[in-house]
Amino acid sequence: MSKSKQFLVEKLDRKAEDMRKKAGEVEVFIMGKSYRVPAGLTIMKALEYAGYRFIRGCGCRAGFCGACSTVYRIEDEQKLGFDLACQKVVEDKMYLVQLPFVPGAKAEYDINKLEPGDSTLITMYPEIARCVSCNTCTKSCPQDIEVMKYIQMAIRGDVSRCAEISFDCIQCGLCAMRCPADIKHYHVSQLARRLRGKYIDPKSKNLTKRLKEIEERKYDDEIEKMIKMDKKNITELYKNREIEAEQEGEGGE
Amino acid sequence: MAMVDGYPDYMMKSIKLVEKKRERNMSTHVKPMNMKEREQILGKFHPDYMTGTKRELRVGIDKGKLLYNGIADLLEAKSVLDPKDVDLSKIDYDVDLLIIGGGGAGTVAALFAYESSVPKDEILIVTKLRHGDSNSMMAQGGIQAADRPEDSPALHYLDIYGGGHFTNKHELARALALDAPGIINWHQELGVMYDRQDDAEFQELSGGGTCRNRMHSAKDYTGMELLRNIRDKFRNLEIPVLEFCPIIEFLMDDKGQVAGGIAFNLETYEYYVIRAKATLLATGGSGRLHLSNYPTTNHYGATGDGLIMAYHVGANLTDLDTIQIHPTGDAHPEPLVGILSTEKIRGLGAIPVNANGDPFVFPLEPRDVESAAFIQECKEGRGTVTPTGMPGVWLDTPMIEIIHGEGTIQTLLAGEMRKFKRFGIDMTEYPILVYPTLHYQNGGVEINEKTETKIPGLFAAGEVTGGVHGKNRLMGNSLLDYNVFGRRAGIYTAKYVKKAKVGKITLNHLDKYNKMLGQANIKPKKTAPIILPEYRGEMAISRALDIL
Numbered sequence: 001m002s003k004s005k006q007f008l009v010e011k012l013d014r015k016a017e018d019m020r021k022k023a024g025e026v027e028v029f030i031m032g033k034s035y036r037v038p039a040g041l042t043i044m045k046a047l048e049y050a051g052y053r054f055i056r057g058c059g060c061r062a063g064f065c066g067a068c069s070t071v072y073r074i075e076d077e078q079k080l081g082f083d084l085a086c087q088k089v090v091e092d093k094m095y096l097v098q099l100p101f102v103p104g105a106k107a108e109y110d111i112n113k114l115e116p117g118d119s120t121l122i123t124m125y126p127e128i129a130r131c132v133s134c135n136t137c138t139k140s141c142p143q144d145i146e147v148m149k150y151i152q153m154a155i156r157g158d159v160s161r162c163a164e165i166s167f168d169c170i171q172c173g174l175c176a177m178r179c180p181a182d183i184k185h186y187h188v189s190q191l192a193r194r195l196r197g198k199y200i201d202p203k204s205k206n207l208t209k210r211l212k213e214i215e216e217r218k219y220d221d222e223i224e225k226m227i228k229m230d231k232k233n234i235t236e237l238y239k240n241r242e243i244e245a246e247q248e249g250e251g252g253e
Numbered sequence: 254m255a256m257v258d259g260y261p262d263y264m265m266k267s268i269k270l271v272e273k274k275r276e277r278n279m280s281t282h283v284k285p286m287n288m289k290e291r292e293q294i295l296g297k298f299h300p301d302y303m304t305g306t307k308r309e310l311r312v313g314i315d316k317g318k319l320l321y322n323g324i325a326d327l328l329e330a331k332s333v334l335d336p337k338d339v340d341l342s343k344i345d346y347d348v349d350l351l352i353i354g355g356g357g358a359g360t361v362a363a364l365f366a367y368e369s370s371v372p373k374d375e376i377l378i379v380t381k382l383r384h385g386d387s388n389s390m391m392a393q394g395g396i397q398a399a400d401r402p403e404d405s406p407a408l409h410y411l412d413i414y415g416g417g418h419f420t421n422k423h424e425l426a427r428a429l430a431l432d433a434p435g436i437i438n439w440h441q442e443l444g445v446m447y448d449r450q451d452d453a454e455f456q457e458l459s460g461g462g463t464c465r466n467r468m469h470s471a472k473d474y475t476g477m478e479l480l481r482n483i484r485d486k487f488r489n490l491e492i493p494v495l496e497f498c499p500i501i502e503f504l505m506d507d508k509g510q511v512a513g514g515i516a517f518n519l520e521t522y523e524y525y526v527i528r529a530k531a532t533l534l535a536t537g538g539s540g541r542l543h544l545s546n547y548p549t550t551n552h553y554g555a556t557g558d559g560l561i562m563a564y565h566v567g568a569n570l571t572d573l574d575t576i577q578i579h580p581t582g583d584a585h586p587e588p589l590v591g592i593l594s595t596e597k598i599r600g601l602g603a604i605p606v607n608a609n610g611d612p613f614v615f616p617l618e619p620r621d622v623e624s625a626a627f628i629q630e631c632k633e634g635r636g637t638v639t640p641t642g643m644p645g646v647w648l649d650t651p652m653i654e655i656i657h658g659e660g661t662i663q664t665l666l667a668g669e670m671r672k673f674k675r676f677g678i679d680m681t682e683y684p685i686l687v688y689p690t691l692h693y694q695n696g697g698v699e700i701n702e703k704t705e706t707k708i709p710g711l712f713a714a715g716e717v718t719g720g721v722h723g724k725n726r727l728m729g730n731s732l733l734d735y736n737v738f739g740r741r742a743g744i745y746t747a748k749y750v751k752k753a754k755v756g757k758i759t760l761n762h763l764d765k766y767n768k769m770l771g772q773a774n775i776k777p778k779k780t781a782p783i784i785l786p787e788y789r790g791e792m793a794i795s796r797a798l799d800i801l
């Protein structure tokens with residue numbers, strides 16, 4: 001081990017010990033096997049702390065990709081829990097298992113040949129008609145989406161509402177793993193959102209105009225001129241450019 | 254340890270000070286720094302300007318160039334692949350186009366190669382995790398394109414070039430600005446749900462360093478909305494993908510061309526020999542190298558493999574002497590360390606204050622300056638240190654509700670609110686703790702506007718490349734980057750494969766590289782690329798910076 005790495009490891013070791021002292025330890029069972037880890041870690045970090053190295057079950061580590069679906073049960077509790085390993089903090093006596101993969105066939109289509117009509121979703125995914133309104137999907141969603149409701153919208157043919165309600169879906173598949181009617185909710189809503197974005201949301205007129213201008217090479221000369229400028233002139237031009245918005249920073253990453 | 258509303262007692266005491274001074278802080282403002290003050294603070298507290306963060310590379314085509322230590326270490330390491338372990342007489346996949354990386358740039362390239370008439374079975378995407386697990390999926394804020402009448406691609410160009418401190422490659426910056434409206438149009442046709450105004454036009458916000466409002470967004474899930482649409486189209490076409498099989502080195506041929514790659518199946522430990530007429534490198538960034546020991550916003554697979562493999566075949570690198578740190582990474586609680594809190598929070602009026610509740614910096618300085626100010630505050634002992642040793646400054650989020658009315662955070666920052674609520678923190682009531690986090694790899698493998706590298710047969714697009722943004726990228730321009738150059742890569746590789754001929758394949762370049770290390774008197778202890786970061790055991794605990 002290199003010196004700097006060793007330094008880091010020692011430091012983190014002290015930190016972990018400190019964490020254990022301050023926050024205590026919890027016992028978790030990874031696929032039935034017991035490990036003690038500092039309290040306050042996410043399920044993901046607890047697994048790593050216990051010595052696991054992820055290949056599956058770990059993507060963005062920040063709640064955006066749905067790779068880390070986890071099922072758990074706390075000892076002596078009836079309820080099964082469903083959550084994202086990168087977001088959920090471990091609790092004492094938690095029994096954990098991760099889903100490495102969610103099988104769920106997607107319909108194949110060419111979006112250009114579909115219409116956003118009442119029956120499009122139910123034609124592509126006829127199984128949605130079998131929904132028994134048990135609401136299990138909603139209860140298993142780590143994003144707190146009203147999953148059952150968007151399926152109801154899909155059945156009714158309300159593409160727009162289905163798209164809107166499902167917007168925050170990270171396609172983790174937990175709903176689909178639990179549904180007694182074998183519905184693949186996240187595929188259904190993906191199609192709804194594409195239909196809405198393509199056919200229902202209005203087209204930008206500004207954009208159409210701009211595309212025409214670019215095709216006519218309206219901006220080429222102006223850019224070429226800037227490319228040829230010497231450093232001093234381009235710096236001046238840049239510094240003195242007029243800033244439209246004084247609400248600077250309203251957008252962001 | 255007693256916790257109240259997600260914070261330990263002693264942090265709550267500091268929060269009380271923040272609350273007491275809130276009213277005063279909202280009416281008095283810290284002024285923006287002038288150029289000289291900016292330079293001073295950057296010089297002292299930003300890793301790009303500090304001594305000890307970088308060194309001169311001792312081997313290869315860029316020998317003598319300054320690079321971040323963590324990257325130089327890997328470039329001076331031995332190849333992770335021992336050529337003796339691979340049997341080149343058996344070819345597992347033989348295709349026209351190999352695409353390395355199933356994130357944004359790679360997927361877009363596949364679609365455009367297909368549209369430019371490369372048959373789908375002649376395309377192969379090979380990726381490290383699942384198709385789509387990538388930095389592209391994580392972007393929240395938005396994507397830039399000059400399509401409003403009061404804006405123009407020329408102004409966009411000027412912003413890109415000035416923002417990059419005039420170090421960008423002109424042809425690349427020009428392509429970025431001029432192709433942008435076409436990309437947004439392509440997204441419209443795919444079905445991306447961009448945020449709209451009442452008049453049906455796109456809602457476009459301002460972003461740091463831009464002179465016109467041109468940031469298009471899809472709530473605070475822009476990256477996810479783009480990539481899931483692009484990937485859905487890709488899946489409908491059934492273009493082949495290999496998941497959990499990162500490429501670990503390129504193949505070359507006896508004519509000095511890149512001719513595919515060696516994949517490693519992470520689950521079965523097998524090697525696959527993949528021969529290709531054109532190879533596109535689209536492996537994204539390197540946040541998981543934790544340069545200068547920073548935590549990071551990046552996904553698990555962002556380990557900079559592409560830089561290393563490309564350097565092994567002789568491609569040159571540019572602008573890796575700068576990194577982009579984002580001022581508002583989360584510092585508390587431990588599970589969130591490094592994760593991004595969007596700039597929008599400051600945009601909506603929340604200001605940064607120190608442990609005593611005092612403001613110390615204008616909230617909307619450029620990213621690098623704002624970060625340096627946070628670091629200074631903590632280094633000089635005016636930050637708050639978490640129970641796990643992570644320093645940070647407060648971002649006083651309740652101000653947003655006071656300024657814009659109750660409920661604003663819930664509607665405009667739903668994702669952020671959800672994130673903190675999971676840990677018992679109500680950001681409408683209490684401030685959040687932040688510290689700069691490693692966000693973006695400004696430079697990388699040099700390309701031209703056809704996405705060609707210096708090595709025939711090797712193309713590159715996206716965050717792995719250098720030159721588009723020069724030494725500093727502006728927000729919203731990298732989602733644009735992966736679309737613009739992913740598209741170009743698809744089109745130009747399709748052209749290229751029509752004529753290309755692959756000679757006899759070899760891995761001799763690896764022996765050569767290892768020899769070069771010997772000649773430079775380097776005795777490598779590490780191997781590279783690293784493929785996955787190491788977080789087992791104590792490494793699971795977030796990095797604390799060496800600053801306290």
Ligand SMILES: Cc1cc2nc3c(=O)[nH]c(=O)nc-3n(C[C@H](O)[C@H](O)[C@H](O)COP(=O)(O)OP(=O)(O)OC[C@H]3O[C@@H](n4cnc5c(N)ncnc54)[C@H](O)[C@@H]3O)c2cc1C
Pocket residue numbers: 252253353354355356357358359379380381382385386387388389390391392393394395396397475476498499500501535536537538550551552554555556558559593692693714715716717728729730731732733735784
């Ligand atoms: C949290 C966050 C927020 C952001 N917000 C914004 C924003 O609002 N606006 C904006 O413009 N930009 C934003 N960015 C930056 C932007 O998202 C990325 O720079 C961009 O998406 C990179 O695209 P890419 O295709 O080059 O790389 P990626 O999308 O990361 O794709 C690279 C892929 O290659 C895979 N890979 C890596 N190594 C190998 C290997 N050896 N073999 C095979 N596959 C490999 C990776 O796993 C990944 O799937 C953000 C980034 C992050 C992390």
Ligand code: SF4
Pocket residue numbers: 066140141142143144145147168169170171172173174175176185186
């Ligand atoms: S709707 Fe289903 S797939 Fe989407 S986030 Fe919720 S549980 Fe996961």
Ligand code: SF4
Pocket residue numbers: 130131132133134135136137138147148151178179180181182183
């Ligand atoms: S789990 Fe299935 S059956 Fe139950 S409400 Fe949801 S979609 Fe309907």
Ligand code: FES
Pocket residue numbers: 057058059060061062063064065066067068084085086087
């Ligand atoms: S790792 Fe992506 S959601 Fe958990």
